Amino acid sequence: MTAASIRTREVILDAARAEFAEHGLAGGRVDRIAKAAGANVQRIYAYYTDKAGLFQAVATDAAEELVAAIGTEQRDIVDFAGTVFDYVTQNPANTRVMTWARLEREEEFFRMIHTGLSGATPISAVAQLQNTGRVTTRWDAGSILEAIIALCERWHSTTSTAAPAEVTAHKELVLAFARTLATEPATR
Numbered sequence: 001m002t003a004a005s006i007r008t009r010e011v012i013l014d015a016a017r018a019e020f021a022e023h024g025l026a027g028g029r030v031d032r033i034a035k036a037a038g039a040n041v042q043r044i045y046a047y048y049t050d051k052a053g054l055f056q057a058v059a060t061d062a063a064e065e066l067v068a069a070i071g072t073e074q075r076d077i078v079d080f081a082g083t084v085f086d087y088v089t090q091n092p093a094n095t096r097v098m099t100w101a102r103l104e105r106e107e108e109f110f111r112m113i114h115t116g117l118s119g120a121t122p123i124s125a126v127a128q129l130q131n132t133g134r135v136t137t138r139w140d141a142g143s144i145l146e147a148i149i150a151l152c153e154r155w156h157s158t159t160s161t162a163a164p165a166e167v168t169a170h171k172e173l174v175l176a177f178a179r180t181l182a183t184e185p186a187t188r
Contacts, residue, residue: 009047012037016058021093024100025055059101059109062094070122077135080125081148081178085171088152099153135181144181151177 015036019028030051034041048054069087070080088095101109126141135144151174162170 008037008039008043012039012044012047012054013058013061015039016054017062017093017097020055020058020100021096025052025104028055030054055101055105056108058097059105062091062097062101065091065094066098067122070125077126077129077144077181078175078178080129081152081174082171084122084148085152085174088149089167089171095153133183136183148174148178 012033015033016028018036019033023029028051030041030044033054034044037044044054048057066084066087070083098109122145123141126135126144129135130137130141139147
């Protein structure tokens with residue numbers, strides 16, 4: 001693939017991320033994506049086959065970025081929750097795309113986060129903390145992850161703009177919840 005082709009795909013993905021963040025898969029329009037990307041609809045279909053394929057590429061990209069942000073080594077569940085919160089607040093379009101993916105393609109979304117993209121998943125990070133005795137096993141790793149993400153996303157989805165003090169206060173709520181999951185004293 002040429003450098004120009006790679007750049008065209010990146011521009012298309014950026015335009016698609018903005019479109020799908022705003023309208024989801026059902027409401028997203030390929031013609032608006034093409035216009036925003038300065039590409040034609042046929043080029044988009046050549047790369048992604050159909051709108052669903054493009055949405056899947058955008059959702060996968062967002063999930064991979066979340067996995068990369070979280071990393072594989074966590075000091076504790078509070079650090080993990082803080083990292084998820086920071087990702088959600090710093091990447092609103094990706095967060096909205098993942099929310100749409102969960103709503104519109106729930107089965108595929110959960111398969112993606114449970115089976116992983118490159119071998120590591122946010123669930124495996126929580127499970128690792130459970131396996132080392134640093135997080136309660138009262139709930140499975142998937143449920144813990146979903147609860148943390150829900151707390152982070154709930155605030156993000158209901159607040160379009162927030163003062164730094166509001167962001168800090170909500171992050172403290174997320175971290176306080178995470179502390180209740182720890183089986184040893186948290187470091188933060």
